[in-house]
Amino acid sequence: MNVATEIRPTFDTDVRTAEPCLAVDGLDIAYGTGTPVVSDFSLTVAPGETVGLIGESGCGKSSVGLALLGLLPDSAQVSARTLDIAGQDVLGATDRDFQKLRGREIGMIFQEPMSALNPCTRIGIQIAEVLRLHGLADKKTAQARALELLQLVQVPEPELRMKQFPHQLSGGMRQRIVIAMALAARPKVLVADEPTTALDVTVQAQILRLLAQIQQDSGAGMVLISHDLGVIAETCDRVVVMYAGQIIEQGTPEAVLSAPAHPYTAGLLASIPTLAGDHAGDLPTIPGGIAAEDRARPGCRFAPRCALAGPECEAPLPLEALTGSHDVRCVKSLVPVGYSAAIDE
Numbered sequence: 420m421n422v423a424t425e426i427r428p429t430f431d432t433d434v435r436t437a438e439p440c441l442a443v444d445g446l447d448i449a450y451g452t453g454t455p456v457v458s459d460f461s462l463t464v465a466p467g468e469t470v471g472l473i474g475e476s477g478c479g480k481s482s483v484g485l486a487l488l489g490l491l492p493d494s495a496q497v498s499a500r501t502l503d504i505a506g507q508d509v510l511g512a513t514d515r516d517f518q519k520l521r522g523r524e525i526g527m528i529f530q531e532p533m534s535a536l537n538p539c540t541r542i543g544i545q546i547a548e549v550l551r552l553h554g555l556a557d558k559k560t561a562q563a564r565a566l567e568l569l570q571l572v573q574v575p576e577p578e579l580r581m582k583q584f585p586h587q588l589s590g591g592m593r594q595r596i597v598i599a600m601a602l603a604a605r606p607k608v609l610v611a612d613e614p615t616t617a618l619d620v621t622v623q624a625q626i627l628r629l630l631a632q633i634q635q636d637s638g639a640g641m642v643l644i645s646h647d648l649g650v651i652a653e654t655c656d657r658v659v660v661m662y663a664g665q666i667i668e669q670g671t672p673e674a675v676l677s678a679p680a681h682p683y684t685a686g687l688l689a690s691i692p693t694l695a696g697d698h699a700g701d702l703p704t705i706p707g708g709i710a711a712e713d714r715a716r717p718g719c720r721f722a723p724r725c726a727l728a729g730p731e732c733e734a735p736l737p738l739e740a741l742t743g744s745h746d747v748r749c750v751k752s753l754v755p756v757g758y759s760a761a762i763d764e
């Protein structure tokens with residue numbers, strides 16, 4: 420049996436509605452009394468939409484994801500104008516409030532599946548527990564639904580897997596189990612933080628396709644955090660590029676990846692090796708790294724590493740619309756305002 424085509428999701432409710440399932444406006448995050456590691460971050464995700472968050476290590480991607488899940492440490496200071504998950508205002512939500520939301524309204528998939536699984540509990544029981552925790556099923560129904568979910572995430576021999584422990588499964592299979600658990604209560608939003616980074620390349624592609632298919636079928640919105648532009652290009656409806664805690668460019672993958680307007684995005688793209696190997700000599704890299712003081716710069720935070728930087732880059736600058744679906748925060752934008760609209764339609 421071709422599992423991919425035969426097993427369809429059993430979601431009986433289509434959650435597609437006009438309302439965004441995630442609305443964030445003006446999110447700031449700081450650890451302790453330090454400079455904010457995320458500043459004025461805004462994002463809206465529609466049901467069924469996948470938005471990719473990209474940027475190099477330390478730009479604040481994971482902090483955003485953890486804030487959405489209410490999983491930041493106590494040392495973190497979080498403020499925002501709006502923070503709505505599945506239509507619920509979670510500004511000021513307590514740990515207890517977030518415990519009810521997590522799994523039920525917002526699901527999570529992290530890089531390392533073993534950290535999300537209990538090593539001493541059988542797979543079937545772990546999945547069923549998600550349903551029982553949220554009062555969505557009695558013991559017998561939860562077990563039956565756990566089996567369905569294993570079929571949905573295309574785990575071979577699902578009856579056998581129900582009885583196995585996490586260490587008896589491969590890394591790819593464990594990540595499928597985590598996806599099944601994330602989907603069990605049919606959340607309206609998913610946060611996936613580097614969900615395939617720990618897997619080998621062939622398994623990565625399978626898991627990404629599975630995730631995209633299930634997410635589309637369920638109508639959940641998804642924030643996909645990755646440092647891998649290939650992953651983002653393949654799976655996202657929209658891409659948000661972060662640098663030193665700020666959004667510096669956003670738009671459709673076609674626009675941002677084919678006509679990058681920010682020199683940082685252009686540098687990221689130029690540093691990806693191609694199969695054709697059409698780079699003479701070494702791949703170009705962006706010299707330097709994100710320094711803590713860059714996050715306090717009033718002007719462009721990338722300027723210290725930017726070959727195009729000039730005095731005009733020292734003034735504060737907002738995200739500006741280049742087209743209806745492509746914004747950039749750069750006075751030296753590599754593409755003009757209103758550039759060929761055809762490219763991002």
Ligand SMILES: Nc1ncnc2c1ncn2[C@@H]1O[C@H](COP(=O)(O)OP(=O)(O)OP(=O)(O)O)[C@@H](O)[C@H]1O
Binds near residue numbers: 477
């Ligand atoms: N618990 C913490 N306490 C203090 N600083 C932290 C904490 N967690 C993250 N940071 C700092 O916040 C900044 C942003 O980190 P974050 O993990 O959000 O970035 P990232 O883009 O997801 O990076 P990576 O891809 O390496 O996870 C970094 O400078 C990091 O050192």
